[in-house]
Amino acid sequence: xxxxxxxxxxxxxxxxxxxxxxxxxxxxxxxxxxxxxxxxxxxxxxxxxxxxxxxxxxxxxxxxxxxxxxxxxxxxxxxxxxxxxxxxxxxxxxxxxxxxxxxxxxxxxxxxxxxxxxxxxxxxxxxxxxxxxxxxxxxxxxxxxxxxxxxxxxxxxxxxxxxxxxxxxxxxxxxxxxxxxxxxxxxxxxxxxxxxxxxxxxxxxxxxxxxxxxxxxxxxxxxxxxxxxxxxxxxxxxxxxxxxxxxxxxxxxxxxxxxxxxxxxxxxxxxxxxxxxxxxxxxxxxxxxxxxxxxxxxxxxx
Numbered sequence: 001x002x003x004x005x006x007x008x009x010x011x012x013x014x015x016x017x018x019x020x021x022x023x024x025x026x027x028x029x030x031x032x033x034x035x036x037x038x039x040x041x042x043x044x045x046x047x048x049x050x051x052x053x054x055x056x057x058x059x060x061x062x063x064x065x066x067x068x069x070x071x072x073x074x075x076x077x078x079x080x081x082x083x084x085x086x087x088x089x090x091x092x093x094x095x096x097x098x099x100x101x102x103x104x105x106x107x108x109x110x111x112x113x114x115x116x117x118x119x120x121x122x123x124x125x126x127x128x129x130x131x132x133x134x135x136x137x138x139x140x141x142x143x144x145x146x147x148x149x150x151x152x153x154x155x156x157x158x159x160x161x162x163x164x165x166x167x168x169x170x171x172x173x174x175x176x177x178x179x180x181x182x183x184x185x186x187x188x189x190x191x192x193x194x195x196x197x198x199x200x201x202x203x204x205x206x207x208x209x210x211x212x213x214x215x216x217x218x219x220x221x222x223x224x225x226x227x228x229x230x231x232x233x234x235x236x237x238x239x240x241x242x243x244x245x246x247x248x249x250x251x252x253x254x255x256x257x258x259x260x261x262x263x264x265x266x267x268x269x270x271x272x273x274x275x276x277x278x279x280x281x282x283x284x285x286x287x288x289x290x291x292x293x294x295x296x297x298x299x300x301x302x
Contacts, residue, residue: 006108006117007138015137022134025095029194032187045184052173052185056093060169060193063090064102065229065256072155073103073146076244077260077272081154088158093169094193098159100149104140110241111145113216114205122205122217130195130202196227204234211248212239213287220252230254239283240275248280 010018039045067087070076079087088099096102105119112118119136122129142150149155158165173185199221208219218238225232225247233246233254240248245261247254263269 006112006141007119007136008141010137010139014139018137018139019135026131026134026194029187029191032183033191036183036188039183046177046180048177049180049184052176052181053189056169056173056185056189057192059090060094060189061196061229062256062259063087063092064094064096064193064197065231066259067091068096068099068102069106069231070244070256070260072099072149073106074242075273076242077264077269079263079269083263083268084154088154089165089168092158092162092165094197095166095169095190096194096197098162099155100142100159101140103149103155104142104146107145108140109201110238113214113218113238115216120201122202126202126206129205130198133201196224197231199224200228200231200234204232208232208235210235212236212283213290214238222252226253229256229259231256240280242273243275244272245274248275 036045067084068091071079071084071087072091091099091102097105109118109120112121114121114123120129120133125132169190170182170186173181173189175181177185203224204219204221205217206219208221210219212235214235216238218235220235221232223232224234230246230253231237233248233252236248236252237243237246245254245257246252247257260269260272264272
């Protein structure tokens with residue numbers, strides 16, 4: 001199937017604008033982070049700078065994981081309009097793209113995971129899966145993937161006002177700690193959030209272990225799981241995409257899952273989708289049976 005059937009190619013000024021915006025988004029936080037490391041080495045960093053960075057990292061990170069990903073893309077739970085608004089605002093401040101674009105591309109990733117049509121397939125190399133794919137000149141095909149999203153007025157609003165929320169994500173740390181707040185709570189935080197999110201696409205399709213047999217290369221990786229609020233349990237997620245909880249063992253830390261559980265407990269999250277232990281066990285037994293059949297087939301072929 002031709003690549004353009006999966007993506008909507010950009011041309012002319014739209015292509016140049018997209019590539020310029022990606023270049024700025026990738027390089028400016030990188031340069032700022034190098035400068036911040038120099039300041040840290042020279043001990044020219046204050047505790048308020050570090051605290052605002054951590055707080056903004058948590059805000060933006062949960063906006064992506066609980067908001068963009070589990071609530072919006074996979075509809076793992078429902079929430080009142082004002083909770084949805086807060087989550088989408090938080091996710092927009094991560095500077096990873098508008099809510100509509102982000103969700104559409106992720107839906108396409110699941111539909112075409114690790115094969116032609118996957119926006120960030122590791123089959124084209126680790127670097128491509130991590131960040132290189134951002135420079136591909138295409139826009140999401142909203143007419144094919146996640147068609148319900150374009151009918152959601154709140155989602156469309158956040159897509160159109162995306163840059164305003166990115167700016168707000170820089171203004172807030174400035175109001176708290178001045179220009180050093182912008183450096184740490186703004187640009188360094190964006191750098192960290194980006195690379196942790198991108199690691200789900202690259203690291204968690206290359207390194208780690210698999211609890212379930214899936215039609216892709218997804219893996220579970222504990223460090224990404226910790227830093228990405230549970231997103232690193234990626235093989236679990238690909239086995240049960242709609243589950244609100246990615247950590248499926250007691251020791252698998254799932255920050256976004258804890259937040260969703262808390263919201264459910266206080267009545268702010270409903271229709272929370274869970275995978276029962278029986279369903280997980282049945283899936284594992286089915287996977288083991290498939291593996292046994294494959295081994296037998298390989299022995300016969302030999």
